[in-house]
Amino acid sequence: xxxxxxxxxxxxxxxxxxxxxxxxxxxxxxxxxxxxxxxxxxxxxxxxxxxxxxxxxxxxxxxxxxxxxxxxxxxxxxxxxxxxxxxxxxxxxxxxxxxxxxxxxxxxxxxxxxxxxxxxxxxxxxxxxxxxxxxxxxxxxxxxxxxxxxxxxxxxxxxxxxxxxxxxxxxxxxxxxxxxxxxxxxxxxxxxxxxxxxxxxxxxxxxxxxxxxxxxxxxxxxxxxxxxxxxxxxxxxxxxxxxxxxxxxxxxxxxxxxxxxxxxxxxxxxxxxxxxxxxxxxxxxxxxxxxxxxxxxxxxxxxxxxxxxxxxxxxxxxxxxxxxxxxxxxxxxxxxxxxxxxxxxxxxxxxxxxxxxxxxxxxxxxxxxxxxxxxxxxxxxxxxxxxxxxxxxxxxxxxxxxxxxxxxxxxxxxxxxxxxxxxxxxxxxxxxxxxxxxxxxxxxxxxxxxxxxxxxxxxxxxxxxxxxxxxxxxxxxxxxxxxxxxxxxxxxxxxxxxxxxxxxxxxxxxxxxxxxxxxxxxxxxxxxxxxxxxxxxxxxxxxxxxxxxxx
Numbered sequence: 001x002x003x004x005x006x007x008x009x010x011x012x013x014x015x016x017x018x019x020x021x022x023x024x025x026x027x028x029x030x031x032x033x034x035x036x037x038x039x040x041x042x043x044x045x046x047x048x049x050x051x052x053x054x055x056x057x058x059x060x061x062x063x064x065x066x067x068x069x070x071x072x073x074x075x076x077x078x079x080x081x082x083x084x085x086x087x088x089x090x091x092x093x094x095x096x097x098x099x100x101x102x103x104x105x106x107x108x109x110x111x112x113x114x115x116x117x118x119x120x121x122x123x124x125x126x127x128x129x130x131x132x133x134x135x136x137x138x139x140x141x142x143x144x145x146x147x148x149x150x151x152x153x154x155x156x157x158x159x160x161x162x163x164x165x166x167x168x169x170x171x172x173x174x175x176x177x178x179x180x181x182x183x184x185x186x187x188x189x190x191x192x193x194x195x196x197x198x199x200x201x202x203x204x205x206x207x208x209x210x211x212x213x214x215x216x217x218x219x220x221x222x223x224x225x226x227x228x229x230x231x232x233x234x235x236x237x238x239x240x241x242x243x244x245x246x247x248x249x250x251x252x253x254x255x256x257x258x259x260x261x262x263x264x265x266x267x268x269x270x271x272x273x274x275x276x277x278x279x280x281x282x283x284x285x286x287x288x289x290x291x292x293x294x295x296x297x298x299x300x301x302x303x304x305x306x307x308x309x310x311x312x313x314x315x316x317x318x319x320x321x322x323x324x325x326x327x328x329x330x331x332x333x334x335x336x337x338x339x340x341x342x343x344x345x346x347x348x349x350x351x352x353x354x355x356x357x358x359x360x361x362x363x364x365x366x367x368x369x370x371x372x373x374x375x376x377x378x379x380x381x382x383x384x385x386x387x388x389x390x391x392x393x394x395x396x397x398x399x400x401x402x403x404x405x406x407x408x409x410x411x412x413x414x415x416x417x418x419x420x421x422x423x424x425x426x427x428x429x430x431x432x433x434x435x436x437x438x439x440x441x442x443x444x445x446x447x448x449x450x451x452x453x454x455x456x457x458x459x460x461x462x463x464x465x466x467x468x469x470x471x472x473x474x475x476x477x478x479x480x481x482x483x484x485x486x487x488x489x490x491x492x493x494x495x496x497x498x499x500x501x502x503x504x505x506x507x508x509x510x511x512x513x514x515x516x517x518x519x520x521x522x523x524x525x526x527x528x529x530x531x532x533x534x535x536x537x538x539x540x541x542x543x544x545x546x547x548x549x550x551x
Contacts, residue, residue, distance in 0.1 A: 037520065039537040041231045045519070046542070048246050048258035049237040051385055052213065054415050056199045058530075059131050059178040060191060062138060062459050063414070064385070064435075067175045067530040068259060069237055072218055073114075074201035075532075076173035077105055077124070080286060080525045084438065086169065087525075090119065090179065090202065100164035100481055107155040111225045113181050114200045114207070121151035126182040128159070131190065137457045138437075138446055141478060142171055163479035166486060167439040174203070175530035176442065204230040204534035214239055224534070231537035243267075243387050250277060256516035256542050259529055263514060264387060265326035271514055280513040283528025287435035288337045288443065289509040291329070291392070293380075294421065294430040294462035297502055301367065301376055302428075308501040310361040311429075312351035314403045315396065321507055324391045328512070332505035334494045335444050336436060339508070343440050345491040348498040358403045367404075375404040378428035381421065384414050385433075392506070393431050423456030430462055433509060440490045445474045448497055465502035516542065 053065040057074070077091040091105040111119040128149055132139035145165050150158040159168075171177055179202075184195045199207050204226065205218035216237040220230055238255060240246045247263040249255040250271060263271060272279045295302050295311065302308060317331035330338070334348045362368075367375040382393035390411070397407040407429075412420070421430045437443035446452065450471050452460035470493055477489040497503075511529070515522060521535040522528070 037539065039231050039521065039535075040539065041537065042233055043231075043538045043541055044234040044236060045232050045257055045533065045536065045538075046236045046238055046255045048240050048249065048255050048262050049216070050240060050246065050258075050260075050262065051414055052239040053216075055196050056207070056210070056216070057178060057180065057196050058175050059127065059180050060135055060196060062136070062175075064260060069216065070178065070199065070201075071174040071203070071530050072205040072235060072532045072534075073199045073203045073207055074174045074178045075203050076175070076177060077179070078169070078172045079531065080173060080527050082282075082523070082525055084286070084526055089173070091172075094169075100166070101161045103159040103161070103168065105157045105159075107157065108225060109155055111202050112223055113183075113202055114221065115181075115184075117181065117183055118154070119179075119181075119202050120154040121157040122154070123179050123182045124157045125149040125151050126186060127179045128177075130185075131180060132177060135190065137452070137460045138171065138442055139177060140452075141445065141449065141474070142167060142442060145479060164481040165478060166480070166483060167441040167478075170438040171442045173527055173531065175527065176437070204532050205232075205235055226534060230532070230534040232533065235533065247271065250514050253516070253542055256519055256538075257513070257522065257533075257536075258515070259513040260511050261328065261386070261388060265328060268326075268512065268514075276517055277514055278517050280515055280523060281510065283513070283523040283526070283531075284511045285339075286438060286525075286527035287529065288340055288437055289433055289435050289511065290332050290335060290337050290505060291431070291433045291507040291509055292332070292335065292447075293396070293504045293506060294432060294447075295502060295504065296425060296427055296429070296462075297464040297466075298425055299378075299428055301378075304365045305499075305501060306361040306365040307367065308504070309351060310358040310365070310403065311400070312501060312504045313354045313358040313361065314399050314405075315504070315506070316353040316399065317506060318353075320392065320395055324395050325388060325507060325509075328510045329507035330510070332508050334498060335447065335503070335505055336440050336490065336494055337508045340436065340438070340440075342487055343490045345494040348494045350498075351501075351504075355403050362403065362405075369404045373404060374406045377406040377408075379408045379410050380429040380431065381410050381412070381417060381427050382431040383433065384412060384417055389431055389433075396429070396431070418458040419456060421462045422458050422460055423454065425454055425464060431506075432459075432462065434459060440493070441474070441478055445477075445493075447503060448493075449474060463502035465497075465500065467496065467500050467502070470496045470500070518542070 055061045058067045058070045075090045079087040079089045092108050093106045095104040132143045145161045145163045146159050147162045148160040204221050204224050206221050208217040208219050210216045218235045220233050243264050247267050271277050295308050321329045336344050338344050369375050380393050382389045393409045400407050420426050435443045446460050448465050450466040453464050473489050473493040477486045480486045518540045520537050524535045
C-alpha cells in the first residue's frame with residue numbers, strides 16, 4: 001500500500017504568465033547537456049547560499065539553506081529520479097509487508113562516515129528514535145506510528161508501525177530523513193552537539209571549513225560509495241546578502257550556481273539572455289512550495305474569524321503575483337498546491353479580493369475606524385530570505401492600509417524570526433513559505449498540528465491553531481491504510497482549515513536557479529534542490545577561478 005504514493009504527481013502544469021517566464025521555461029530544456037557528453041572530473045564550484053544557514057544538518061533544522069547545503073554531506077536511504085520514482089542510496093533495497101505495517105531496509109555494505117567509522121543499521125535506529133521522532137519538525141508525525149525498530153544485523157533495519165504510514169517513503173531522501181552518526185551524537189545534547197556545525201556524513205563531499213558570514217567549504221570525498229563520483233573537487237558556498245551583489249557575482253563568473261530565485265526577479269530576464277548563464281526551473285517539483293501568511297491566533301483581535309476573513313479579502317493575490325513576484329507564482333487556493341492533483345481540493349472556501357467586504361467584516365467584528373482612520377495597529381514579520389519576501393510584506397502593508405489596518409513591517413535575521421514566531425509567539429502576522437512535498441502529511445499538516453505550538457520548532461504551527469476537527473483529520477489520515485481514504489480526509493482537512501483560516505494562503509511559488517552555461521547535470525531528480533551535486537561537472541573550467549578569502 002505504500003506504493004500508492006509513487007504514482008507520479010502531474011508535473012507543474014502552470015507557467016508564469018509573463019512572456020519572459022514562458023521563454024525561461026521553454027529555454028531550460030533547450031540548454032540541457034547533450035547525451036553524448038562525458039563528465040569531466042575536477043574543478044571548484046562556487047555557489048551562493050542565502051541566507052546563511054543557522055545550522056548545517058537538516059536532521060535538526062528543515063530550513064531551505066540548511067537543506068541545500070547538507071545534502072552534499074549526508075546521503076538519504078533513498079533518492080528520487082525525475083519521475084518521482086525511488087532509487088537506492090544508503091538502502092540498496094526495501095521490503096514492505098502485506099499489511100503495510102513493517103518496512104525493512106537492506107543497507108549498502110562498506111559505506112563509511114567521513115571519519116572512517118562504518119555506517120550501520122544502528123545509526124538509522126538511533127536517529128529515528130532520538131531525532132526523527134523527537135526533534136524533526138516534519139518527522140515527528142511521519143514516524144510517530146513507529147513502535148519498534150529492529151536491527152537484526154549491521155545492514156538491516158526493520159521498522160514496525162502500529163498503523164500504516166503511507167507517506168513515509170515520500171520523505172526518505174537526504175533532506176526528509178537525514179541519518180546522523182550515532183557514535184558522535186549518542187549521549188550528547190543533540191541540539192547543541194558541535195557536529196551540527198562541522199558535520200560528519202556519508203555523502204559525496206566532506207566538510208572542511210565554515211567561516212561564518214563569508215563561506216563554507218566542502219571537498220570531494222575520495223571514498224564515496226558511488227564510485228567515480230563526485231566529479232567536482234570542491235564546492236564553496238558563498239554568503240552574499242545583497243541581491244545586486246549576487247547578480248554581479250553570477251554575471252562575472254565569480255559564482256556558477258545559485259538556487260531559490262537568487263537575484264531580483266526583475267534582473268532574471270537580463271541574466272537569462274547572457275550566453276554565460278542559464279536559468280533552470282527543474283529540481284523543485286518535490287517540494288511543492290507555497291507562500292502564506294500566519295495569523296497569530298493568540299492575539300485577541302485575531303480570535304474572531306471575521307477579522308481573519310477580512311485579512312484574506314483585502315489582498316489582491318493576482319496583483320501580488322504580478323507586482324511582487326513578476327509572475328513566478330500562482331494565486332493559492334489552499335495550503336495544498338494545485339499541482340498535487342491527487343490531494344488538492346479546488347472546492348474549499350475562497351476569499352476573493354473585495355476590500356469593501358473586508359471593511360464590512362471588520363465593522364461587524366467591532367473593529368471600527370478611529371478618528372485617524374485606523375481600526376488596528378499591528379506588525380508584520382517576513383521570512384528574511386530576500387527582497388521578494390520583504391516586498392510581499394510591504395505589499396500587504398499597503399493592502400491593509402486601504403481597509404484601515406496600520407501595519408509596521410519588521411525586519412530581523414533568521415534566528416530572531418524563527419524564535420519570535422515559533423517560540424516566543426511575539427508577532428501579529430508572519431509571511432513565510434513552506435515546502436508541501438509530495439504528500440500533505442509530510443509538509444502541509446505541520447503548519448496546523450496543535451502539539452507543536454510554542455515549542456520553538458521552526459517551520460511548524462506558527463499561527464497557534466488548535467483546531468480539533470482538523471487535528472482529528474490529520475491523525476486519521478496518518479493511520480489510514482487506504483490511499484483513497486487518505487485523499488478524502490485531506491480534502492476535508494483543507495475545507496476545515498480554510499473555514500477556520502488560521503493562515504492565509506497567498507501564492508504557489510515557482511523557483512528558479514541561475515547557473516553557468518558550462519555546468520552540466522545539476523538536475524538528477526525532482527528533489528534536486530535538496531539533493532547533492534555529486535553528478536555535476538564543468539564542460540569547461542569556470543571563466544573566473546573560485547577563490548576563498550585568505551587562501
